Amino acid sequence: MNNRYDVLIIGTGIAGLSLAIYLSELAPKLSIGLMSKGALPQCNTRLAQGGIAAVTNQVLDSFISHEHDTLKAGSGLCNPEIVHMAVHEAPTRVNDLVRWGVLFDANENGFHLNREGGHSANRIVHHKDFTGKEIHAKLAGKVRRCANVALLKDCFATELLLNDKGGIGLKFVRKGDAVERTAMAPRIALATGGSGQMFAYTTNHPFATADGLAMAMRAGARVEHLQYYQFHPTAMYQSRMGQVPLISEAVRGYGAHVVDGRGRRFLFDYDQRGELATRDVVTDAIYDHLSATGEPFAHIKVNHLDLADFKAEFPTITTRCQKMGIDLAGASIPVLPAAHYQCGGIQVDAWGMSSIDRVYALGECAGTGLHGANRLASNSLMEAVVFARRTAVHMLAQDFDHCTTASMEQAVxxxxxxxxxxxxxxxxxxxxxxxxxxxxxxxxxxxxxxxxxxxxxxxxxxxxxxxxxxxxxxxxxxxxxxxxxxxxxxxxxxxxxxxxxxxxxxxx
Ligand SMILES: Cc1cc2nc3c(=O)[nH]c(=O)nc-3n(C[C@H](O)[C@H](O)[C@H](O)COP(=O)(O)OP(=O)(O)OC[C@H]3O[C@@H](n4cnc5c(N)ncnc54)[C@H](O)[C@@H]3O)c2cc1C
Structure with missing residues (x-):
């Protein structure tokens, strides 16, 4: 395995894959090492159901409305300049995904657009209810065809290596090896995803263990807004702790009702938007209501909707319910809030650069200032691609002066x-x-x-x-x-x- 690259990217979710593709397109001769802890698809990106928020129809929607919704969800703690920039760049980045082969649902007006909680217009570009799987499959396929990208699978990055100029590489251990090695690069990007696995119940993949965040913290990087962890109000209840399946926000947007054990739509007791309130509001309402009633979980009810249409729109959820023996026509889906998204993270500027020179962060591990106290639904996949492009541009504007430190190997x-x-x-x-x-x-x-x-x-x-x-x-x-x-x-x-x-x- 080569141990020197121009750029090392840690993570093969949407953030890492997009960055590799942008770099490859803009600088085909650059040598790029792309590392993942396991196989490429083992990440949160594959789990994303709802889609990507972007203003693609300027007749029925507007940038100002998307900005407003993002700022409102973020409770005054978003960086307004970042929000403005990301919302305006989002449609072009969605077109990049299409250019790379991603298929989004369409109708006679263009993209078929869903609506999710906190959004005041239909603006969620999606692929049925498995948008993340579609995006990941197409991006992973494209990266595999990039001649200048070396895939470093099954490699666990352990620590960043720094000198007086900033990041120069990292230490990692390959699966099955009891040896820690070094990989060197004058530009390093952390795209290691979130930290949901620190909570009892989470929608996150088992790999979401905050590795990049912790590495950056140990190296002295600034982090921000770590207290703002977003819980998803409706994950499918199960008694075993760990990863639990998500019942997408889009299901509530589609008209599903959240009810208690007596079948009452209690969310309106807490917020006039009911099922369409933002995630933090719905999460707290469910927790408060369960504490008051002593019931172990709430329910999602869809039997007032056209079930044939619902099943066509949400095949993943339908299949999961079938496997769990839940008949959507009769029974309701038991749901509980679960840890879902890390809103803050490694503090970065508008170009993805952390407080450590030459070390970038993007995707869920980064704190870009877009989300503030609470991420607006479907703004995260969008943020990842927007910052992937900006990171690539910024990296390529710098000199690639390689460090001469010799590689090291150490038994662990x-x-x-x-x-x-x-x-x-x-x-x-x-x-x-x-x-x-x-x-x-x-x-x-x-x-x-x-x-x-x-x-x-x-x-x-x-x-x-x-x-x-x-x-x-x-x-x-x-x-x-x-x-x-x-x-x-x-x-x-x-x-x-x-x-x-x-x-x-x-x-x-
Ligand atoms: C169930 C679910 C549904 C969601 N739905 C949506 C949605 O509809 N819309 C939306 O915008 N967002 C959604 N999200 C959030 C979104 O999916 C994530 O924020 C996004 O996919 C994160 O992408 P990422 O590239 O930052 O990280 P990930 O996709 O999680 O990838 C992380 C990568 O880092 C690698 N890695 C981690 N640690 C190490 C290490 N130590 N060494 C080497 N490699 C490492 C992993 O192997 C993996 O490849 C959802 C999330 C979940 C869990």
Whole structure:
């Protein structure tokens, strides 16, 4: 395996794949290393159902309306310049996806546009209810045909390597190897996705373990808005913790009702928009209502809709319900909120550059300023492609002066069965602490107790000297993200200017 590239991209979700394609198109001679922890499709991107938000019909929709909806969802904490830029660039980026072969549903007016919670117009470009799968398949196919992209599959990135100029490479461990190696590049992009696995229930892929965020924090990068973790109000309830299936926002947009055990549409008690309120509002309403009624879950009901049309529109959800023995004509779907999207992350500028020179971040691991306190539905796939293009342009405007540091190899500890048991137990404890902190996020004392608990847990785990890759590395990274999340929650009881955290200073 070559260990020197012009650009190293970590992550093969929509952010990493788009960046590789843009770079390849703009500079076909550039050598690009594209790393993923497992196989290419193992990521959150493949799970995206709803689609991409973009103003593609300027008669029935407008940029100003998309901007307004984004700012409103973000509760005054979005960066308005970034919102303006992303909303205006989104339609061109959607056209890039089409140019790369992605098929979106269409009608006689152009794209078939869905509507989702918080949007005041139909503007969600989609491929049935498996948009992410379609995008990923087409982008992965295209990347495989890029002659200047080397795919580095099954490689777990563990740490960034820096010198006085900034990022120069990273350390990684290949699956099946007990050796940590280095890969060098004068430009590095972290596109490692989110951190949903730190919570009890999450819609996220098992790989969403905050690896890039934690690596950047350890290297001293600035992070922002970590306290703003978005829960999805309607994931399919199941008793086992971990990844749970999502019932897309588009289902509520399509006319499904959220009801309690007595069949009552209780969301209007909390917000006049009912099912179409933003995710944080619906999530809190469900949690509050369940606390009041003592019921274990809420329900989504669709039997008042045309079921043939519904099944054609939502084949993935229909199939999943069939597998679970849920008859959509009679029974309702049991749902509960689940951790869904990390709104903040590694702080970047309008070109994807982090506070560490030569280290970029994009996709869910980045804090671009687009989402503020709450992401508007379907703005994340859009953000990933918008920033992929900008990152590519910015990278190519710089000199590619390679560092001469020699590559290194170092033996690393292996995971024994005993270590695996300890890791599972500590991960369970972390999930309980972070989920409790989220549910009680408005209670300063409760948050402070959770902060103490997570730091205690970090201290206990640190004594084990865990391997930096695989399950050990993931637990360490989740602990960084978990304590960053709760620390930021705690800081947010202080005046607003304390919201920006310096990873290095807060997490020594
Ligand atoms: C169920 C679900 C539905 C969603 N629906 C929508 C939607 O309709 N519209 C929308 O806009 N957004 C949606 N989202 C959010 C959106 O899918 C994600 O925010 C987006 O796909 C993130 O893309 P990404 O490229 O940043 O990360 P990912 O797609 O998660 O990719 C992360 C990549 O990083 C790699 N990686 C991670 N750690 C390491 C490491 N240590 N070493 C090497 N590689 C590593 C992984 O292997 C993976 O390739 C949804 C999310 C979920 C979970």
């Amino acid at each position: 500890p292996i995971h024994t069965a005993k270590l695996h048991r300890m890791i599972s137990e500590k991960r369970r404890q972390l999930r309980a602490i972070t989920t409790g902190a989220y549910r009680e996020r408005n209670n300063r004392v409760a948050v402070q107790e959770r902060l103490y608990a997570v730091n205690q847990l970090r201290g206990q785990v640190a004594k084990f000297g865990l391997p930096g890759y695989g399950a050990g590395g993931e637990l360490t990274n989740l602990l960084w993200a978990g304590s960053g999340f709760i620390d930021a929650l705690y800081q947010s009881f202080e005046p607003k200017e304390k919201h920006l955290l310096q990873g290095q200073t807060s997490h020594t």
